[in-house]
Amino acid sequence: MRSVFICVTAIVLVAAPIRPAAQGVQNAVAWDTTFRTIPDAKNIGDYMRRLSARPHHLGSAYDKDNAEWILAKFKEWGWDARIETYQVLFPTPKERLLEMIEPTSFKASLREPAIAVDPTSNQDAEQLPTYNAYSIDGDVTGELVYVNYGRPVDYEELDRRGISVKGAIVIARYGESWRGIKPKVAAEHGAVGCIIYSDPADDGYSVDDVFPNGPMRNRDGVQRGSVMDMPSYPGDPLTPNVGATAEAKRLEIKSAPTLTTIPVLPISYGDAQPLLAALGGRAVPPGWRGTLPITYRIGPGPARVHLRVAFNWNQTPLYNVVARLQGSTLPDEWVVRGNHHDAWVNGAADPVSGMAPELEEARALSELVKRGWRPKRTIVYIAWDGEEQGLLGSTEWVEHHDEEIRYKAGIYINSDGNGRGFLNADGSHSLEHFINEVARDVEDPDTKMSVWKRLQASVIARGTAEKREEARTRADLRIDALGSGSDYSPFLQHNGVPTLNLSFGGMDDDGIYHSIYDDFYHFSKFSDVDFRYGRALAQLVGTAVIRMADAELLPFQFTNVADTIQTYVKDVQTLLKQQQDEITERNRQIEDGVFAAVADPHRPVQTPKVEQPVPAINFAPLENAVASLTRAADRYKKAVDVSAPRLVANRPAVAAINARLIQGERQFVEPSGLPKRSWYRNLLYAPGYYTGYSVKTLPGVREAIEQKRYSEAEAEVVRVARAIDRETALLDAASADLERLK
Ligand SMILES: [Zn+2]
Numbered sequence: 001m002r003s004v005f006i007c008v009t010a011i012v013l014v015a016a017p018i019r020p021a022a023q024g025v026q027n028a029v030a031w032d033t034t035f036r037t038i039p040d041a042k043n044i045g046d047y048m049r050r051l052s053a054r055p056h057h058l059g060s061a062y063d064k065d066n067a068e069w070i071l072a073k074f075k076e077w078g079w080d081a082r083i084e085t086y087q088v089l090f091p092t093p094k095e096r097l098l099e100m101i102e103p104t105s106f107k108a109s110l111r112e113p114a115i116a117v118d119p120t121s122n123q124d125a126e127q128l129p130t131y132n133a134y135s136i137d138g139d140v141t142g143e144l145v146y147v148n149y150g151r152p153v154d155y156e157e158l159d160r161r162g163i164s165v166k167g168a169i170v171i172a173r174y175g176e177s178w179r180g181i182k183p184k185v186a187a188e189h190g191a192v193g194c195i196i197y198s199d200p201a202d203d204g205y206s207v208d209d210v211f212p213n214g215p216m217r218n219r220d221g222v223q224r225g226s227v228m229d230m231p232s233y234p235g236d237p238l239t240p241n242v243g244a245t246a247e248a249k250r251l252e253i254k255s256a257p258t259l260t261t262i263p264v265l266p267i268s269y270g271d272a273q274p275l276l277a278a279l280g281g282r283a284v285p286p287g288w289r290g291t292l293p294i295t296y297r298i299g300p301g302p303a304r305v306h307l308r309v310a311f312n313w314n315q316t317p318l319y320n321v322v323a324r325l326q327g328s329t330l331p332d333e334w335v336v337r338g339n340h341h342d343a344w345v346n347g348a349a350d351p352v353s354g355m356a357p358e359l360e361e362a363r364a365l366s367e368l369v370k371r372g373w374r375p376k377r378t379i380v381y382i383a384w385d386g387e388e389q390g391l392l393g394s395t396e397w398v399e400h401h402d403e404e405i406r407y408k409a410g411i412y413i414n415s416d417g418n419g420r421g422f423l424n425a426d427g428s429h430s431l432e433h434f435i436n437e438v439a440r441d442v443e444d445p446d447t448k449m450s451v452w453k454r455l456q457a458s459v460i461a462r463g464t465a466e467k468r469e470e471a472r473t474r475a476d477l478r479i480d481a482l483g484s485g486s487d488y489s490p491f492l493q494h495n496g497v498p499t500l501n502l503s504f505g506g507m508d509d510d511g512i513y514h515s516i517y518d519d520f521y522h523f524s525k526f527s528d529v530d531f532r533y534g535r536a537l538a539q540l541v542g543t544a545v546i547r548m549a550d551a552e553l554l555p556f557q558f559t560n561v562a563d564t565i566q567t568y569v570k571d572v573q574t575l576l577k578q579q580q581d582e583i584t585e586r587n588r589q590i591e592d593g594v595f596a597a598v599a600d601p602h603r604p605v606q607t608p609k610v611e612q613p614v615p616a617i618n619f620a621p622l623e624n625a626v627a628s629l630t631r632a633a634d635r636y637k638k639a640v641d642v643s644a645p646r647l648v649a650n651r652p653a654v655a656a657i658n659a660r661l662i663q664g665e666r667q668f669v670e671p672s673g674l675p676k677r678s679w680y681r682n683l684l685y686a687p688g689y690y691t692g693y694s695v696k697t698l699p700g701v702r703e704a705i706e707q708k709r710y711s712e713a714e715a716e717v718v719r720v721a722r723a724i725d726r727e728t729a730l731l732d733a734a735s736a737d738l739e740r741l742k
Pocket of ligand 1: 340417
């Protein structure tokens with residue numbers, strides 16, 4: 001039914017163009033309705049074919065060629081576009097060797113072969129070999145130890161079995177934590193080298209047929225990827241906190257803290273199987289088993305391996321394409337949208353399936369301009385380079401323009417690839433209501449219901465009783481907080497820009513991530529084959545951009561922020577309580593001799609040590625702050641409702657309120673940053689120090705509790721409470737301003 005109205009409105013609009021000067025709130029809605037009729041799935045497929053035709057990693061010839069092609073497209077569509085260049089450290093492999101020397105000899109192939117039916121898989125002259133970027137050079141030999149996912153909890157399990165990795169080379173499987181965490185934790189435990197492999201349980205034959213017969217990872221497929229210590233800071237390792245311009249002051253390579261401290265290499269399951277099969281010792285616990293046809297054992301040894309890697313430590317030029325549509329009445333307020341254009345190899349799924357819709361949005365927006373539309377705010381569209389190495393393009397740009405972005409950027413909308421299925425919307429909770437409203441107006445290509453309605457159905461179908469009830473009754477579907485792993489991170493967590501990360505997915509599995517087989521052939525056979533979800537993404541993001549650019553009053557909503565922070569406070573309280581109960585119970589079991597009584601003498605496990613009881617923490621400052629924020633958010637919501645009809649008549653006063661609102665998310669930003677990692681300045685959201693991609697909310701408080709630094713946790717409670725109080729004061733001031741409008 002909705003789609004019929006869209007068509008009718010569009011026809012009326014085309015027939016009777018509206019003069020820009022006459023635009024009000026009504027017309028903004030009409031313009032975004034027209035916009036949604038413009039994106040064309042065929043164009044999205046054409047852009048993908050072009051951008052993924054050859055390998056286009058940072059520093060490659062085709063990466064630069066793509067940047068220039070994207071620039072030409074923006075210019076052709078009338079945008080004010082240019083390339084902004086930085087110089088970044090990007091190591092590429094000079095030497096890679098992995099061999100087993102005992103008890104038998106085996107040399108890993110470290111090679112992904114071309115496949116006859118896949119026309120771009122044979123471009124080996126331009127393909128980056130399989131490796132992990134920002135591993136240090138190294139030549140090490142040692143006994144092999146299998147460490148499961150290589151998380152801190154996996155090493156606790158090894159400790160209980162009396163197994164040390166000191167002087168050993170560990171082999172970890174991909175999954176559960178971000179890959180950069182694996183060598184970091186291995187080195188903390190004394191390992192001298194780290195191998196990471198893709199187990200078929202995760203994205204290989206246990207899931208579905210392997211490529212080229214199916215979408216999953218074949219026995220030679222390797223996941224490349226960065227292993228820099230991104231939870232400390234992303235971006236160029238040599239220029240933390242400043243843009244990596246040619247003249248920027250740089251750290252020396254040997255003192256760059258985000259490089260690994262041990263050599264690392266990723267391998268396929270074809271290469272991993274002989275190594276794992278040669279391990280002795282006890283069989284692994286059930287949660288450690290993959291699905292290779294072997295008995296999984298931990299070692300150490302008798303397998304001994306030799307790992308040698310060496311890199312060209314070059315400075316490489318990086319090309320961000322930055323395009324602007326100048327705002328008519330509020331040019332100094334920006335709506336920023338981005339996706340990266342660089343890939344590990346051909347990268348049809350990652351990143352082009354998100355980059356191609358972004359280009360189609362840009363074309364469709366310029367189409368609106370031809371029909372008379374002028375955005376009130378400035379729209380900035382960016383194609384990032386160097387994302388794969390550690391968010392280099394976006395981080396350097398945000399660091400370089402930090403001050404300007406702080407006062408101008410009202411929102412950053414990111415995507416990084418796209419598939420078929422349900423809407424994924426994560427981000428700042430001040431935008432939760434906004435993106436719910438947008439999603440109600442975009443049609444799902446398969447079901448023809450709104451993408452909002454389909455998402456609601458999926459939450460109901462998958463959720464717990466509590467989630468089901470909430471999805472049926474709460475006005476807005478909840479969005480999740482953002483951790484890291486894409487270009488939103490510097491905007492949200494360093495600068496404090498309200499941020500959304502958007503995509504569709506959930507219908508298709510694949511196992512080609514960061515391999516040579518992520519290409520047009522694979523995508524057009526196994527993913528969004530007719531690009532209809534690419535079109536839906538362009539419609540969704542474009543609608544959000546237009547509404548944000550044209551809103552009289554920036555469409556933030558803070559009752560959802562207060563509601564969400566409330567849940568975070570409960571979470572950290574529960575976490576502390578669980579830790580108190582666990583440690584009390586374990587100490588009791590140790591003292592009562594329970595561990596000794598149930599132990600299997602043939603498989604000895606060490607009794608844990610008695611730990612200090614967990615102290616109480618005073619959460620009152622946080623509880624009081626959230627209660628005040630809830631009241632302020634309710635007052636602001638009422639003030640917005642009452643003042644809505646008066647905004648147009650009070651534009652100068654409203655402009656001052658908007659300038660205030662742009663600083664809303666930034667009240668949660670603390671210049672001194674989080675403990676141990678000052679680059680991360682947002683006290684609400686950060687990637688986990690030991691998880692990497694996945695988010696830690698109230699990270700200062702939560703991680704101090706997790707890592708048993710209780711006095712630090714209490715100090716962090718006070719810091720977060722103060723940030724929330726700043727937000728409350730800002731909202732009260734904005735409410736008072738709105739209430740004064742006549
Ligand atoms: Zn990506």
